Amino acid sequence: MKFTDDIFNKTQGEITRIQDSLLGETLDYVRKNSPFYAERFKDKPRLSGVEEITGLPLTSKEDLQRDNGAFLxxxxxxxxxxxxxxxxTGTQVFVWLTENDVIRVAENEKRHFQNAGFTPSDAVLLSVTLDNLFIAGMAYYAGLKRLGATVVRLGPQSPKKHLELFETLGPSGIVAVPSFVAAVYKQADKEGIPLGSLPFNKAVLIGETIRNADFTSNTLGNIVQRKALLETFSTYGLTEAAIAFCECPVKKGFHSNPDMVFAEVVDDEGRPVPDGAPGELVVTTFGVEATPLIRYCTGDVTFKIPGTCPCGRAGARIGPIIGRKAQRLKLKGTTVYPRTIENALAEIEGIENYVIEAYSGPVNEDRIVVKIGANATQPGLADTVREAIKAKARVTPQVEILTPGEVDKILFEGNRRKPLVFIDRRR
Ligand SMILES: [Zn+2]
Known part of the structure; x- marks a missing residue:
């Protein structure tokens, strides 16, 4: 694949023209090589550019799961x-990559690291899983190599192991899940190590949202920011499209690489929503050889940010992920996602564990029950929980205080190996 190296110096108009031409090439390619798209697009007219992309049908995860091999x-x-x-349905969906696709993944990450200020002089600790068919660890590894930085490939080892390596190798950056960084801080507290003495000053954070929709730090973001001089970059990745979006130093949304992906934000009918309005993120890959995807529904709800970023780069930016589309709840006409409720609960002292349950309510309404596990009965805890959720999510769900053991039973019901914090019991 030929990368448009100076893509970030282009104007929005130039980027659109590049994307028009990449879309044309991609559609010709999938009509010829993808059994799935050859069939799906056989009666569809040719497009003149990205403006007309809504004329093509959406590709769902169910499509990819059902006809997995037909996408190759x-x-x-x-x-x-x-x-x-x-x-x-819990089974695995596979995505294949050619050697060039791996290079594309590496280039995508390299640019994100570069934009975040990483240089070849950095040593970066990868604390994410590098095996188990996960793309993220491999992508960061390949991207840092392409940048020329030193990769410290620790993987998901214990916080204690991390602290040892901080001391011996002194990495200047880290790639991790935010709640894991919090666990490292906890261990440092335990060992009496001041957070300020930890060597890394840049963190690329994956898997969990660290910002509210207005880009301010959420509870998890604030916890990570306990190390005052740490600069955090949130990133959003999508295995199926072999692509990641990442923040720049301005932290006003996630940048994409416009020569590798075309991003849309759409309503339930697949029509574009206005800039700033929430909708499902839909992506079309450019330059992918093995498993290209056209208008692929990510299931993640976000919003599009118009205009050139204050950092100077044009091209589509998206906001923080608000929630999963399948987990959208309606209460008294207000839309809410479990993630927002979780975020509210993270700020309250004395909560041991919790579970959020959704039931079908009256017409077009859901009933949300938040079950809190708390050790000693704290007077007013239920009220505190209700108020915190109302402040963040603008709805007041039903709140019940139980023992942590009772909540655990629900979290692991049906002998689940991992706790399920949101349980959808809607019909
Ligand atoms: Zn920017």
Missing amino acids: CVGKERVSEVVATTGT
Whole structure:
């Protein structure tokens, strides 16, 4: 694939023209090489550019799961990597990559690291999983190599192991899940190590949201920011599209690489929503050889940010992920996502664990029950919880205080291996 190296110096108009031409190439490619798209697009007219992309049908995760092999555009001898993500029914969905696709993934991450101020002089500790068919660890590893930085490939080892390596190797950056960084801080507190003495000053954070919709730090973001001089960059990745979006130093949304992906934000009918309005993120990949995707529904709800970023880069930016579309709840006409409720609960002292349950309510309404596990009966805890949720989510769900053991039973019901914090019991 040919990368448009100076893509960030282009104006929005120039980017659109580049994307028009990349879309044309991509559609020709999938019509010829993808059994799935050859069939799906056979009666569809040719498009003149990205403006007309809504004329094409959406691709769902169910499509990718059902016809998984029919998305592969190359012979087996050209496949270099296979990665997987969990499908809607819990089974794995596979995504294949050629050698060039791995280079594209590396270039995508390299640019994000560069924009975040990482240089070849940085040593970056990867505390994410590098195996188990996950794309993220591999992508960061390949991106840092392409940048020329030193990779400290620790993986998901204990916080204690991390502290040891901070002391011996003194990495200047870290790639981690935010709640894991919090666990490292906890261990440092325990060992009497001041957070300010930890060597890393840049963190690329994946998997969990650290910002509210207005870009201010949420509870988790504030916890990570306990190390005062740490600069955090939130990133949003999508296995299926082999792409990640990342913040720049301005922290006003996630940048994409416009020569690698076209991003739309759409309503339930697949029509574009106005800039700033919430909708589902839909992506079309550019330059992918093995498993290209056209108008792929991510299931994640966000909003589009118009205009050139104060950092000077044009091209589509998206806001923080508000929630999963499938988990959208309606209460008295207000839309709320479990993630917002979780965020409210994270700020309250004395909560041991919790579970959020959704039930079908009256017409077009859901009933939300938040069950809190708390050790000693704290007077007024239920009221505190209700007020915190109302402040963040503008709804007041039903709140019940139980023992942590009772909540655990629900979190692990049906002998689940991992706790399920949001349980959808709607019909
Ligand atoms: Zn920017």
